[in-house]
Amino acid sequence: MSANIPPAGADHWTECLSGDARRLEAELASLRAQIDLCCNLGGLQLGSPVLVASGTYGFGREYGALYSPALLGAVCTKCVTLEPRAGNVPPRVTETPAGMLNSIGLENPGVDVFLREELPWLRDQGARVVVNIAGHTVAEYGRLTARLDGTPGIAGLEVNVSCPNVDRGGMAFGVSAKSTEAVMRVIRKETSLPLICKLTPNVTDVTEIARAAEESGADVLSLINTLLGMAIDIETRRPVIGNTFGGLSGPAVKPVALRMVWQVRQAVKLPLLGLGGIACAEDAVEFILAGASAVAVGSGTFSNPLLPLEVTVGLGGYLKRTGLRLADAVGLAHRPQGKEATT
């Protein structure tokens, strides 16, 4: 046994999964020859309707060592801000029943480092990149968008409106129709890139915010972001999460996410990106039937790093088995009772 130390970032762990990764890649290639997985998501031309969710895939390098991010519909990056951010105090994650809480905060290296070090790598991999953007003031979103606009290799922007608005006492932009509109309008002025507004579930009426986003320039709505929650350690008698509250994700939130996709589908005309608790291909099919044109795999990747590929292959298999075209499956569960799906 040698005491050789691998450099930080050695990727030997991918070897134990490489057999499965290669098998899934082959299955995906064979499916593509038989069915059409391409989708147009509000102007975003994607080769697959399965994306990875912001914050659960970093900037792609870690899971990129296991399989090519070009196989994904797109990579929604960890949020990017104008300035570098350290993020929240640890502990930042904890497990909850069928899910987890996180309070990563906005930890990211800032837009300059992103453009210099992270985006070129993703672009070289052939990945479609959706940059998740965040800020603490309306003006900050505008300046950030201006900085990103026109950069080759960016397919679209996803606006994280769940950040605290410092001009409104720290209330999240996305819980008010007015603040959501203010953010979206400023961003819209700075770019013609496809714009995804990411809705927070921590609201009384998600359709009200969805309409506000539609009216202020969004091309796509993604939902849901995490549900605010908490956990308490009964031995230390203190909150487990350093920041007291964290965002709930994972299978526990799926029924809530699905219900919101259903409601928003009925309220607006925009295409939807559905996410929240997807842990298998069947979950993804549910989101599509509820009205999502595409889906994103989030924290499910943590326990199964190959989940995004498995969901893609499983969804393709469903379309093949049922003879449904992807576009025809979107929102199919809304048809009146008794009316059968056309195949």
Add this chain to the structure above:
Amino acid sequence: MPSIACEVTARRELAPEIVLVSVHAPAVARAAEPGQFVFIRVGPGDAADPFLRRPMSLAGIDASAGQIDLVIRAMGRGTRALAGTEPGRTWDVIGPLGRGYPRPAQGKSLLVGGGTGAASLMPLAQSIVGGSGPQTAQTRMLMLLGARSSPELWAPGLARERGLPALFATDDGTAGHPGLVTDLLRAEVRSGQIGTVYACGPVPMLRAVQEIAVGAGVPCYISLEQRMACGVGACRGCSWPRSGGSGSGRGYVRVCRDGPVFSAKEVLL
């Protein structure tokens, strides 16, 4: 779910609630270095609950047999299930993960372990003792092992089995040196000729080790534990403050990928 099924080949109780589990995991054993860890799925692969994997240090690495050993303390839901696994069952194991212990400098190495922390030091001790050169095991390396009380003191037995020189201490004086393992460290450091100090255990112990080693000008590496989600560096859930860190976006390190082993000067304890 991926087909990484690793068979549990042996299981032995080392102390109440503490078991040594051997797992056939050739891909992990082939690449693993002392100080790295594995990430284990609790329960069947497609279950939504428990949702996250559990990180466990490698307590033994046998590349030729394709086997790894883990020392698991049953303290919560996941570790109770893992510790109770009968041989013959399979686990979904990802690894090796993280950055392990750097090579020792010239001179004797001291390996300080508290509680289950001693697990990750075992393969390191074996690699130092097994190294080539004129020195004897005793002059190359000494393990200093601590526990609260003698029934919990599992590590000296395992060290003896593997031919690893060790001293031990219990907080309540029921076995070995009565007092803290860091008392033993202080005495050893005073005797001089120490090349490198390595430590893994509870944070108060690590803090004391850091103080003693830095005070004596001896290079010191510590292994940290933090709650994790992805285990591979993608989510920034396992962040730990850097020493001298500011709000610059570079203020935290990732325990799962930048660590779990850090130079004692790198992190705030």
